[in-house]
Amino acid sequence: RRAVRVAMAGEAPISLARVEPQNVVVHPIVLLNAVDHYNRVARDTKRRVVGILLGEISRGTYDVTASFAVPFEEDERDPSIWFLDHNFLENMHGMFKKVNAREKIIGWYSTGPRIRPGDIDIDKLIRRYTTTPAYVIIEVKPVSSKIPTTAYFAAEESKGDGNPPQWTFKHISSEIEALESEEVGVEHLLRDVKDTTISTLANQVSSKLSAIRGLQEHLEEIDTYLRQVHEGRLPMNHQIMYMLQDVFNLLPNIGVEELVRAMSAKTNDMSVAIYLAAIIRSVVALHNLINNKLLNKERERMAEDKEKQRERDKENAKEKAKESKDAAKEKEKEKADTK
Numbered sequence: 001r002r003a004v005r006v007a008m009a010g011e012a013p014i015s016l017a018r019v020e021p022q023n024v025v026v027h028p029i030v031l032l033n034a035v036d037h038y039n040r041v042a043r044d045t046k047r048r049v050v051g052i053l054l055g056e057i058s059r060g061t062y063d064v065t066a067s068f069a070v071p072f073e074e075d076e077r078d079p080s081i082w083f084l085d086h087n088f089l090e091n092m093h094g095m096f097k098k099v100n101a102r103e104k105i106i107g108w109y110s111t112g113p114r115i116r117p118g119d120i121d122i123d124k125l126i127r128r129y130t131t132t133p134a135y136v137i138i139e140v141k142p143v144s145s146k147i148p149t150t151a152y153f154a155a156e157e158s159k160g161d162g163n164p165p166q167w168t169f170k171h172i173s174s175e176i177e178a179l180e181s182e183e184v185g186v187e188h189l190l191r192d193v194k195d196t197t198i199s200t201l202a203n204q205v206s207s208k209l210s211a212i213r214g215l216q217e218h219l220e221e222i223d224t225y226l227r228q229v230h231e232g233r234l235p236m237n238h239q240i241m242y243m244l245q246d247v248f249n250l251l252p253n254i255g256v257e258e259l260v261r262a263m264s265a266k267t268n269d270m271s272v273a274i275y276l277a278a279i280i281r282s283v284v285a286l287h288n289l290i291n292n293k294l295l296n297k298e299r300e301r302m303a304e305d306k307e308k309q310r311e312r313d314k315e316n317a318k319e320k321a322k323e324s325k326d327a328a329k330e331k332e333k334e335k336a337d338t339k
Contacts, residue, residue, distance in 0.1 A: 027182060051069045
């Protein structure tokens with residue numbers, strides 16, 4: 001009864017079995033919907049758009065398989081003033097439920113690009129429909145090589161100073177996954193976006209380069225955090241330290257002789273393959289150059305033959321014109337002699 005009264009009063013119902021989200025999996029269709037929503041409503045503006053995430057929850061993993069846009073307005077001067085059409089939300093959720101009853105409201109998204117002061121209040125509104133909603137910020141104009149999603153969830157946090165706990169957003173991991181059918185659809189859509197003149201090898205190299213840049217950004221972020229902890233500007237988070245320790249433990253021991261030999265052999269094999277590929281490319285380029293030169297010579301010869309044929313035709317035409325003039329003069333002379 002108390003949960004029903006709280007929900008009717010506009011606050012989130014209290015759930016005894018409250019499971020905090022651990023990971024958010026976003027599917028490509030959700031990203032496409034968010035980009036389309038932004039381009040239709042807030043393109044070339046500083047506004048952001050808000051929508052609802054649909055999917056399933058399993059052992060703390062939020063599998064976001066669908067989404068829909070929601071009418072949303074907020075005051076740029078006062079972030080605490082905003083409007084979200086929850087009647088539209090309920091109607092759209094009812095229609096989605098008729099199509100797929102397994103997809104439930106599991107969170108909401110915005111195009112950010114960062115958390116705003118009014119997001120806690122919006123999250124409280126979303127908690128009318130789900131106990132622990134996930135909040136995903138989708139970057140429609142990514143400026144780095146990281147994945148364009150950042151996930152959070154709201155939780156009460158006490159600072160231990162005697163004040164009552166406050167609601168704040170906690171960061172959780174997010175990833176992008178696609179089913180086989182979604183991969184086919186994305187590849188079909190990207191046909192008009194990708195440059196077909198670039199070979200598959202160039203695409204693979206650019207993907208590897210983008211991944212290395214992302215790794216570099218993460219390493220720089222870790223370095224900045226450790227420096228700030230060492231200087232005392234940030235408190236130590238033992239969970240982060242445990243994760244970093246696991247990362248260092250998983251690194252290979254480069255001092256082992258067998259590993260050095262194996263890496264050297266692998267590097268030599270790759271270098272030989274690259275060297276052979278360079279030689280083959282040079283031979284093919286020379287072959288094409290010779291063929292091109294022969295083709296140009298053939299075209300020049302054909303052009304010269306055509307030019308000579310034109311000159312011959314002109315000379316023949318002049319001779320025919322001269323003969324016709326001579327014949328006309330002879331006829332006139334014969335007529336004069338006859339008279």
